[in-house]
Amino acid sequence: MMNAHASFSTTDFAPAMRQRQWAESAKQFVRCRRIIDDTSDVRTFVFSAASGHMFSFSAGQYLVLHLTIDGTRVTRSYSVSSPPTRPLDLQITVKRVKGGLVSNWLHDNLRPGHDIEIEGPVGRFNFDDLPSEKPLFLSGGSGITPVMSMLRALTDRASGHDIRFIHCARTANDIAFRSELEALAARFSNVDVSFICTQEGSAWQGPMGRIDGPMLLRLAPDLHQRTSYVCGPERFMQTVRACVAEIGIAPSQYHEESFGGAVGNSMPPQSAAA
Missing domain, CATH: 3.40.50.80 (Nucleotide-binding domain of ferredoxin-NADP reductase (FNR) module)
Structure with missing residues (x-):
């Protein structure tokens, strides 16, 4: 059985590192590092900050993607599927939807090494603001x-x-x-x-x-x-x-x-x- 008192969080990092965290509502570029095929039509995209910053957010929040698709600026919101306890990575998990402009673009075009612009974190549906023991x-x-x-x-x-x-x-x-x-x-x-x-x-x-x-x-x-x-x-x-x-x-x-x-x-x- 795991020790219930053994814990860690982003607050355990040194203050100098905390100053390099993702700030609320700030736009920044992130780089796709890895793509994981979860099911036949669901992929997880793993990002790190192009700036080298860590990611600070609450579990349950989402980010806003700012993309240019066929010359048109498009924004879409995606929940973060990774936890804040792993601050060097940020992950979104996307299902390919028939006729879905952004989901299909992500599946067909985003590759490791590509940069995209994001904004966030956003959302009141999160475990920090709405805690529970059960x-x-x-x-x-x-x-x-x-x-x-x-x-x-x-x-x-x-x-x-x-x-x-x-x-x-x-x-x-x-x-x-x-x-x-x-x-x-x-x-x-x-x-x-x-x-x-x-x-x-x-x-x-x-x-x-x-x-x-x-x-x-x-x-x-x-x-x-x-x-x-x-x-x-x-x-x-x-x-x-x-x-x-x-x-x-x-x-x-x-x-x-x-x-x-x-x-x-x-x-x-x-x-x-x-």
Whole structure:
């Protein structure tokens, strides 16, 4: 079992290094260092600051990309999927969407060594402002990215929080970070991970179908004692809102970020629709 008191954070770095951190709302260029294929249509882009600065943000926040595509300036928001406990890298995880201008451009054109301009960090949907000792991270599709940042931050710190993580995907092959999530659940006794698939796939024997109140309570029977952090496409969010309202979860125990919609604690990232 990990020592619950063994922890570290960006505040452990020397003051001279802290002065070189990413400042809120500041624009800067970042360099793509690596690309990871998470699924057949999801890629993680790993950046470092071209200036050499470290990245300082709260788990759950997002950044704004400023791109030029076919001669036109375009901006899109993407949640950071990496944790603030790893300040030398900044990662976004992007699903290729049919007809999505920016997601397709990133998949087809961005390569290691290329620089792009970003702005941030942005967003009130973050674990520093909305802490809990018993978090439930609940995500659908591309909504996994901000809650993955939260989970990674907590496990990097060996925090001892009582964590449940539930992710809904189309099929088992569409579960981003599956191997990492299963490894975290195996390593940390305080981390429980569940997946739900909405479509049948080969060798999948876990929960099936769209999430509803009874399924949510089966996977998180102590839901009333938890604070929920929820993110996903708007249809998913509508379903979850209806579930928690029916179950009777207090508004103070529910926080959300909705990709592509107006509901949430901040201007929403658009990685599920761009």
